[in-house]
Amino acid sequence: MSFFVFYSFIFILGSVIGSFLGVLAERLPREKTIRGRSECDYCGAVLKWFDLIPIFSFLFLGGKCRRCEKKISPYHLWVEIITGLAFLAVAFYLFPYPLLGIDLQIIGQFLFWLFLASCFIAIFFADLKFYIIPDEIIIAGIAGSLAYWIWLAFGSGFSLISIEAWRGLLFSLLAAVLAGGFFFSLNYFSRGRWMGMGDAKLALFLGLALGWPNILIALFISFLSGSIIGLGLVFFGRASMKSQVPFGVFLTASSFACLFWGEKIADWYLSFFR
Template sequence: MGVFSFIIGLAFGSFLNVLIYRLPKRYSIITASCCPSCNYKIRWYENIPIFSYFYLKGFCSFCKQKISKRYLVVELLTAFVTLGLYLKFEVSIQLFFLMGLFYTLIVLSFIDLEYKKVPDYLLLVAFICSFFATDYEFFESLKYACLFAGFFILLEFILTFYIQNIKSRLLKDKNLRTQKALGEGDIPIIAIIGIVLGLKGGIIAIFLAGIFAIIPSIYNNFTKKDKQTAFIPFLMLGLFFEFFINISAKVFS
């Protein structure tokens, strides 16, 4: 069953790649898969998770354009997440809600990486799933969501004021006058972290997210490639890391 759950995760990972590519562009998600470079209709044996990527050596069989490594990363990440969830929760209602939540977070993260904005309806799906995926009672979960979201809304206001009114003048950078400390999608994800992990676990997860985000943020500042760092992927990493560390601690205790 563990191997089966891993294979199921690979299959879902392939579908998540479809969502990541098509949802921001508002393409249909039920049409046949095509090469994003040349629109070549992909054959079934060229669409097998992981295997097809290595079989094609990372290139489209028709136009020879390079296939993004994102497809491979998403499939493997989804497979390992599915396996980890199954090993802990086996076949249960909570397992399916956690899968729905974590899959949605994966889609949100990779969309945020590419576009620096995410669809609101995906945030709403993740937020609703989180109440069913947590071990906490509804009102306790709601309390943690409000605590985390409220604190970061206040923090976002303070940091944004500093960036737009102080940092922009010190650096004489007019672009900073419209920049915000946190994106609009970050606050709901922070609330979700509070719902799923509670107070202590949520604080640790957000602290880890900040640590994970430091290196690419410094790199972006030095290279001046991008002044805005997508934060949802790092919030997701913090949540996943703390969630699965807690699971491992309970299993081996």
């Protein structure tokens, strides 16, 4: 029963945070304040607190505005569900047996991964809807990643764990420089045609967050998946070769996957050369 309560709490927490992330992804690209009350896109009615309960309110109202009864976009519903599932995936991975053998380092990693998942989801939907990656989220991601690696390095004392933590910090800085430098170069030499400046800033953040070699795996998966989906859209007439591609969508999705399987994929690939 304690397992069920723990995982249920994590999913609910994720859906609540997802509600806020949906607001960030929708307002920051349009330079709107995030402090304003939510309102209906059609009639402008300010939504009450009981209309904003994650997932439940949308389902209870049948996806309609309580006042004008027009259909509401399921955008926020999807953000809330996806964030809840992302939080749940992190909890399942790091805490397969909740409340057993948990130490401070695992708790720190858990909170950091939830933070990264939140950043990734906000960037994913902002880029998907507006083709813009908000600087505010990038700055928060860089600051949070630096804080985590520094805490890990200084908080472990002078031990083997501390050496590994310092190694992780240095490799993360290296990954940030390499990934960011590569994308900034693409942006500079193509004058923004191949890669946007937002993607370059995002690569800097992802390099710092994932470290080496995870960032390399994430970049490979994002380029591969982006190419496959992009060519598929062109083939079915949904896009052209000149269409703008929200590459941040592929970068964040592949980076989230690499939190779980990045090192395993790298080890599998390197095993062919041993």
